[in-house]
Amino acid sequence: MATAVVLATAALPACSAGGSSAAGTDGKAPAEHGDGGTATVTVSPEGSAAKPGEPVRVAAHGGILTSVAVTDAEGTRLSGSLSESNRTWVSDRNAAPGTSYTVVAATRADDGTPGQSRASLTTRAAERVNKVDWRPGDGTTVGVAQPISLVFDRPVHDKAAVERQLKVTTSNGTEGSWGWMKDWSGKDRADWRPREYWRPGTRVTLDARLNGTDAGADGGWFVRDYRLGFTVGARQIVKVDLDRKRLTVERGGRTVRTFPVSGGTPGPETGSWRGTEVVMAKEGSIRMNSETVGLGDAYDQTVDYAMRLTWSGTYAHAAPWNAAYFGRANKSHGCIGMSDADAKWLYQHTTVGDPFEVKGTETKGRVALNNGLGDWNADWDTWRAKSAL
The missing domain is CATH 2.60.40.3710 (Immunoglobulin-like)
Incomplete structure (x- = not known):
C-alpha cells in the first residue's frame, strides 16, 4: 500500500498574492494556522525511495485543492485531474522509475483561507529496463x-x-x-x-x-x-499465382504490369509460402547463402533488386540463372524470381508495406503470422482475439 506524506499548508494573508510553507525534513511538519485555520495535504507515493508505476495522488483535508502541479527535474509536468469535490487530484500517468518530482498544491480551507504547500518525491530506479x-x-x-x-x-x-x-x-x-x-x-x-x-x-x-x-x-x-x-x-497489390507462374501488379484497382516468374521448387524445404506477405525492406543487391536458412550448400551468390518478404528468407528478386523456368516451372529455393528487367521495374515501383498475395497448389503452406509481417493471414475475429484487452 502506498504511504502518504502529510504537508502543512500555510495560510496566506488576505491581501497576499502568494506564499508557501515547506514541510519539515521528515515530511510531516505541524500545520500552521492563520486566523481561520488551514487545510492539510497528503501526497502519495512519498519519500526518496518511492515506488514507481503508480499515479501520484494528492488529497486535501479540511479544505479543497484549487490547483496541483507535479513537475519532474526537467520541467515536464505530470498531467492529472481533480475530483468533482476538488478534494483529490490524481495524475493521468504513473510515476516513472528513477525520477524526482516536485509537488505544489494550492488549497482553500473550509473557511475560505487560501494556502499553498510543496513536497518532493523520488522514485526508485529500475533494476531492469525494457526497450x-x-x-x-x-x-x-x-x-x-x-x-x-x-x-x-x-x-x-x-x-x-x-x-x-x-x-x-x-x-x-x-x-x-x-x-x-x-x-x-x-x-x-x-x-x-x-x-x-x-x-x-x-x-x-x-x-x-x-x-x-x-x-x-x-x-x-x-x-x-x-x-x-x-x-x-498508393493502393498497390502484387498478386503472385504460382500455378500460372505469373506476377501481376495492381495499382488503384487496375492492372499495370504482368510478367512471368518462378517460385520455389515443390517440397517441404524449397517450396514457396502462400498467403499475404508484406514487403519488409528493399535491400538492393545482397548475398544469399543457403546455409543461413538451413539448406546446406545449395547456393551462395549475389542477387539484385532484393525485396524481403519473410524472416525465413523469402525474397522477390532478379534470378537470371532461372530464365528458362520463368512462366513455366517453379524451380527456386523458395523465393520469387524474375528477369533483371522485370525485377528492376518492380523494385522501382514497390513501397515497403505493399502486400504480395501469393497462391498456388505447389506451395508448402501458409506463411506464419510472425514470419515477417504476416498479420493478414489471420481473419479479423482471430486477429482481434490476440489483443490483451
Whole structure:
C-alpha cells in the first residue's frame, strides 16, 4: 500500500498574492494556522525511495485543492485531474522509475483561507529496463498492408498494462486492433493492423505512453515514451499465382504490369509460402547463402533488386540463372524470381508495406503470422482475439 506524506499548508494573508510553507525534513511538519485555520495535504507515493508505476495522488483535508502541479527535474509536468469535490487530484500517468518530482498544491480551507504547500518525491530506479524496436519508421510513406509492429527487448508478462498505453489515431477513424505474438526472434511482439488494408492517404500516429509502465516479472520497466507517425501511399497489390507462374501488379484497382516468374521448387524445404506477405525492406543487391536458412550448400551468390518478404528468407528478386523456368516451372529455393528487367521495374515501383498475395497448389503452406509481417493471414475475429484487452 502506498504511504502518504502529510504537508502543512500555510495560510496566506488576505491581501497576499502568494506564499508557501515547506514541510519539515521528515515530511510531516505541524500545520500552521492563520486566523481561520488551514487545510492539510497528503501526497502519495512519498519519500526518496518511492515506488514507481503508480499515479501520484494528492488529497486535501479540511479544505479543497484549487490547483496541483507535479513537475519532474526537467520541467515536464505530470498531467492529472481533480475530483468533482476538488478534494483529490490524481495524475493521468504513473510515476516513472528513477525520477524526482516536485509537488505544489494550492488549497482553500473550509473557511475560505487560501494556502499553498510543496513536497518532493523520488522514485526508485529500475533494476531492469525494457526497450522497443518498431516498424515502420517515423515520417515514412508505406504501402496499404503495413502494420505497426513493436518488438520488445525483454519479456512482456503484463501485456494488458502495456497495451493500455498504446494509442493509435488515424486521420479517418480506421478500425483496427492490437495482436500479440512471439516474434521470429523469440521476443514478445505487438502489432496493430486495420481490419482491412489501409485507405490511401491515411495519416497514422502511435503514442506509446510507456514511461512508468511495468512489463511484469523479468520484463523490467519502460523509462521513456515512443511516438511515430506515417502516411499510407498508393493502393498497390502484387498478386503472385504460382500455378500460372505469373506476377501481376495492381495499382488503384487496375492492372499495370504482368510478367512471368518462378517460385520455389515443390517440397517441404524449397517450396514457396502462400498467403499475404508484406514487403519488409528493399535491400538492393545482397548475398544469399543457403546455409543461413538451413539448406546446406545449395547456393551462395549475389542477387539484385532484393525485396524481403519473410524472416525465413523469402525474397522477390532478379534470378537470371532461372530464365528458362520463368512462366513455366517453379524451380527456386523458395523465393520469387524474375528477369533483371522485370525485377528492376518492380523494385522501382514497390513501397515497403505493399502486400504480395501469393497462391498456388505447389506451395508448402501458409506463411506464419510472425514470419515477417504476416498479420493478414489471420481473419479479423482471430486477429482481434490476440489483443490483451
